[in-house]
Amino acid sequence: MCIVLRGQDGVVEQIRRQLEDLVPVWAVLDYTNTSVIEREMMLVKVSILGPEYFEEAQLAAQGASAGANSGSLYASQSAPAPELLAERESSASAGSGPSPAGTTGSAASSSDAASAVGSAATHSHTAQHAPLTPTEALRVKSDNMRSIIALAEQFKGSVVDISSTSVIVEVTGKTSRCDAFLKLVRPYGVLECARSGTMVLPRSPITSSWTGLDELSEEELAEIDPSLLPPG
Template identity: 35%
Template structure:
């Protein structure tokens, strides 16, 4: 409408402002490192241009670092991309990898989330069998091809008891998979005659536990997105800074014994 009031769109932050906001709001780690090899999580903020991924992975491969997961995605700033890299290394190797990544021209910053309080998520898509762990189409065909006896006991409709039992078992498997998936706050997103696909978004350790529990059903396919992390907020209360300022400006305590009587 021509008289409709239009509000201006919020200002878009620049790449430098977005990187500074992420680095400043990242909580500091405890610094309690160990000398043995462990898992490290790095967030690499890079320029959104062709060839950056090859340069980053090329440095990691040339130094022999074992990359567990690598997730690359765009950010709210069109010219900025975010890489989340999980590597297995010792503290010395991790420090060297961080310095070498920071030396690259398209890299704005490298943030280490290994010792920080973070929110970690990973997505899983898994296709499970509902006909048993053997999952062979020949087994179903042989069950449905069992000849009917037709002895007048009600089984003369062309469906063998073996196929009926198979149908009931498949529905029992669907019910069990759905209940187990709901316990992990997941969903069943597709159902077919022989398989179901479940969707789960959780921490990596929780996804590992879920895969172990559904292993007996028969896993046909499994795809994991990789780890995505974000630092928790450093300031938990909007009154935190105000309280700290009041404590600082209160001044030294007065010794009552030095005051005059009365």
């Protein structure tokens, strides 16, 4: 079992001693200052429908969890209705003393402005979320799939599953490498992610009689007496 600890030296040493006191534990090895091989495996399910469809699905899931009453209350608190705006304007104009014809004209103008804003918002929403034809949707999914596969190849990963809406990518490497891949595919929409955690093994030392000075470790270089070195 590999356990990764980040903290002060005293805290790490205390945890090591507590692990040694456990009955099932045979030995505890500290690889803090040791050259090790670090690996982690990650499985990521990425959507190929596009980021806009992923965001709409997230918003729909959040909206379904909230009640209809809370949604109407939030809408009424966030922005007043056009009828309330017209009533406030008419009350203010009545307090200042305008004619009834002027009050009616201001209420009508505010109602026209509210209807114009509502129609413009509806038109922009419809134009932004125009439905795609089956051929266009197939092309979008194919382009997104090719982009995700290209990213996986750059990280020496592989696609282990393909469906009509998502792909599953397997990536093996250092923790920083897995984090970088996850950041790159996050705009496409990460549906699920499973990580094994960090696994390490110490590197095996290489013993050779032809080892040069540049290939020595820091401990071996510290043991060399500088007075024995040639001048210059």
